[in-house]
Amino acid sequence: MTDKDFKLLLKRFYELQAERVETYHLFDEGHQAYMKSGPHYDFIQYRMLVHEITQAFNGISKEIIQMKDRFQEVYDRSDLAEHLEKIQELEKEKLSLTARLQLAKQNVQDHPSQESHKEEVQQLKHKIIKTVEAISEVLQDFKYDCEEIQ
Structure with a gap:
């Protein structure tokens, strides 16, 4: 494999990460539409969205797992x-946290007087922020470790 192949692999990885971000955006928009359909929620439409989002994330994950194997086996970059x-x-x-947050938001909407649901939303938002920060840190490490090739 050449440096060009390696660079194409890196480029594709960053494209997949951008697809993930866009998929989360679509998931969030779909959930907002679902919430607006309450109290008689359009669950069938939302379930179709969740299925499409799941398929998109699975496709991205499979491709990244293949990349991981290529970095390990072809490039000897454990x-x-x-x-x-x-x-x-x-x-x-x-x-997982995002799905739990969506459910918690629905609980807040359906049971606005229960403080525990509002607290759960805040806790989940905090955990998501921490997880996104951790992803950013790993992406920075990945970029740093790739710079010697580029």
Whole structure:
């Protein structure tokens, strides 16, 4: 494999991360529309959205796992493979937290007098922020470790 192949692999990784960001944006927009359909929520439409979002994230994850293997096996760069593995773990955590946050927001909307739901929303938002910060740190490490090639 050449430096050009390596650079194309890096470029594709960053494209996939951008796709993740866009997918989260669509997920958030869809959830906002779902919340506006309350109190008789359009669950069928939302379930279709969740299915599409899940498929998008699965496709991105599969491709990144393949990249991780290429960094490990083709380029003998276990450092980069480890970064991708950590990013995958953090992205999985972020998605789980995001789903929990959406449910918590619905609980706040459906039961506005229960403070525990509002507290849960705040706690989940904080955890998501911390997870995004951790992803950013790993992305910085990944970029730093790749700079010698570029």
